[in-house]
Amino acid sequence: MDNLNRRAFLRTGLLSATFLISPAAVALANTSSLSDLGRLMSANDLVTVYSAREIVTLDPSRPSADFVAVANDRILACGTLDEVKAAVGDLPYEMDTTFQDKVIVPGFIAQHAHPLLAALSMSSEILSIEDWELPTGTVPALKDKADFMQRLASAEGSLDTAESVLFSWGYHAAFYGTLTRSDLDEISTTRPVIIWLRSCHEFVLNSFALAQAGVTQDLMDGWSTSAQAQSSFVEGHFWEQGMFSVLPYIAPMVADPDKFREGAIVMRDYMHSKGITFGNEPGGILAKPVQDTVNSVMSDSSMPFRWSFMADGKTLAETYADDAQVIAETEKLESWYNGMTHLAQGSVKLFADGAIYSLAMQLREPYIGDYHGEWMMDEDLFDRTFRIYWNAGYQIHIHVNGDAGLDRVLNALETNLKPNPRIDHRTTIVHFAVSAPDQVDRIKQLGAIVSANPYYVSALADQYSETGLGPERADQMVRLGDVERAGISYSLHSDMPMAPADPLFLMWCAVNRITSSGRIAGENQSISREGALRGVTLDAAYSLRLEQERGSIEPGKLANFTILDENPLTVEATKIKDVGVWGTVMEGRKIQTGDADGRKALLDPTPSGINRTEFAKAAMEHAIRSVHSHG
Template sequence: MATEPMTTVFTARRVITMDPDIPDATAVAVTDGRITAVGHADELRATGTVDDTFADAIICAGLIDQHLHPVLGATTLMTEVIAIEDWRLPDKIYPAAHSPAEYRSRLATAEQQLSDPAEWLFSWGYHKLWHGALDRAALDAISTTRPIAVWQRSCHEWYLNSAAIDRLGITAADLTGQGTASTMVDLDAGHWWETGMNLLLPKLSPLFMSQDRLAAGLRQLVAYLHRNGVTAINEPGIMWAFEPWLLYQDILGSEETPFTSTFLVDARSQADSGMDPADAVADAQRQVDSAAAGKVRLLPRQVKLFADGAIISQLMQMRDPYLDESGHPDLCHHGEWMMQPDTFRAFAKVYWNADWQLHIHVNGDAGLDLVLDTIAECMAGHPRADHRTVIVHFANSTEAQVERIAQLGCIVSANSYYPVGFADQYTAHGLGSERADAMVRAASVLSRGIPLSLHSDLPMGPAAPLTLAWCAVNRQTPSGRVAGPDQRISVDDALRAVTIEAAYSWRLERELGSITPGKLANFTVLAQDPYAVDPLRLDDIEVLGTVYEGRTFVSG
């Protein structure tokens, strides 16, 4: 005879459900990994075995990072991190380097500390605006014999010294005649960026992404995300040629990993391979069918496309010119396209016409023009309701563009770290104060009724949903000023953006995102109530643990 599944009643000082129909609760009943009842502790105690572990804490709907990159998080944070901000990992803190001199000194020290003269030095976090110019000659000055590879803070650029280039056997002939990619390489400077990296990574990745490095990095990533209370993640655009799917299954899919990992098909990889857009949807469906179930899986009928370049590299496509240090138009500085406009339109239209959901990376206002024009053309040719096209990152925009997003029925997933981390420097270099402070118009989005989620894009920002919420609520830069005060949002809207709205953007709102009967029992346990603390202290709230599908994982 089958035994009845056990019911556990989790009690708390307060349960933050993110469900407006259940605004006040102090207990949750869970059976077989799903929520069966939500109410007050005295009402639910008799329905199952009571777990008072978190009776004095706050149980919140499981926090979600809507968009991050496991392979990048696993690899960048296993390097010598020398970045523009502190990075706090489970077992180590990498302090920021704030000046060119400090950066060069840290890199040189890292090189000297390697005992094997043949060992590669990999570093991530460099940014020109903080750390000064970098090229092959500057890296040769650190070592002419040790191979050095520096991954720019955006992960959209690489810098190599001569020893590294020689070790990889790269020649000028390898880099010519490769279409657009060849225009995004400067071999003399040891510099590869955007699509040009396609000509570097096949040779560099086997060293940089060895199985041992990836396994160690993924285990560190699991600990990092759990410490930050994350219960679900999404990699929006899997690149099968580089990503360790078997390791994902083994490590992210482990019973001891307390979060779900989902992935999207990557249309840019299809385009870069020379695939005919007419074949893209069938190929994408084969990818999904090969990995459609389990804790680590592809989401059905959802695809990632790319418009313009990285904001952190200032390679986004802007309507108005970039500015030089004197505030004058810099005619030598321009953005890049990650998918050329004609290619972008062709792939977007075939997926749209097949009724797939589009998630579109876009950072500049000119890039957003391309995206919105394309969606408008798609709607005219094949009208769709509830298409939920996701405007991803959403760095630079105008109020008129936000209005157009609403009219077209798109939704937004924004990186709220952009104005906090970059507005100060981008005011002085590249954008000027008006455009820099207006990055991520979150309040404008919400005022028009557009669903808004937040994401880290790890390692572009910290994969800590409470920190992302803090950024959106406060928009306080390292200098202490508020960038775009009119674009600050409420604590409630920020928490919705890392719970139910994130789930909505994946079409998983019936499974995740709120503490509602019938949904998976995924909770984040907090030491303090985010609605009760000073909003400036949101990111100081301690994560005590998580509950994942009914199982408790206490933070170490």
């Protein structure tokens, strides 16, 4: 059969009765011209047939395979060698045995992570509550405050110049004790020392940093009452409104665009080392100079994965009083992206209640201890914004952590469904920290889906059992077991840097629910391994409305694979996070971990026209605005 007739054969769907054609491929064949199909089957392009110890497809019609054929950026076929060769036919092909002893799974998807925040934290001296396995080496978790002081002093001694700023991220006072200006003065009195705490809601500065930034008690006396109440000049501590007030003065010291770009490259290589082939920023950057600088790394062809940016509906609705203009301005954002970045069209991010790390969730029952919930959007603004985007046909992703916050979200969804029913709206409950069984039933009834952060249990269940939530609520956080049993689609996300952007680690968290003390919290909320794998692949794609292109290994879909040393569905459950990652195949491009062109963006200059001071202020303002609801 010649190539043209093979393409026509594919287009008619006559092969749909064989292993070759899945529903995805049939849809592709039925909607593509012959020239489009030629991208898959062209005599001028060599087909690559990969062999593997095992291929986990997540295609229910063929759950596993031994070979997969790739033409250009698409999957041509998968199955046994004879079946794949039959599909390839007379087309030229080569056998690639690189993965002969590896396991191929669908390409991992970072459903919800923050590149700007990640780049800022990755450009700092990381000293945190958890291990960070970076391309440059593993940064172990802090043991205690003494360990922090010793490692910070060592970092200070290794700085290149006397003028260099010592900027560190990750310290958590709830774990290691209060950190003050006098502590940091022990590290240095001749260079700025700035600590961005793990929650990203607080800064602690040494005396030299305060002096260099021009922050004095007289200056602070002119701040708002709330900013003064949330600042301490004596302790060098600035949080919440105090943090926003001090930010313009310290931003140039912590957000230099060149340093930021170095952090972005570390972030890029870190995510690739974890097998990520696609990612999404929920609530994208609304400062063009900052986005341009992000694009200088992330839009470049050297990127080993693509990234989408979702519109920040909260800020857009706050900015524009006219409903139609809100949508018009949202659509204009498409022009901000290029190359390996793009706007997540037709999707928007909203916010309900406050953060889990700062215990600012809105709860049905009171907190244990001196905590209270916060709303991230006033109810009238939330209701207006939800209505605007709902009526425009957008998929709405909503940050919500507490069960009272979830009530607000589900009430808004039900209110808008009645006058304007939408069958496949996929309204996404994001984070899903504290919830109740009746809310799971309601999520299913209303047709919503869940994007959960399973790291909350591992990192916080022990601490929150003692304060904040108490044992029962803490152990039942992120009740994905109930969600899975209810048949609700769910995905897993890291919210990096709020958790490591490591899909295998997220799977481990969700399957095992092992806390920092080693106990199991809420075993009834553990999920299946296949559900966890789907949560970082096919169901993650579904949550972003990309399941026709990504998330499983089926003919017609993009050739996005993650290459592993072991099968996470069969390895011992407690070893899932330890499975090695060889690298990825991204849209047909084979990229081993460490092979990305890590120097390219460093060699290029910072984009012309970027005002460094304005970049620093805009970058930190966006970062703090974003983490105000996450940290």
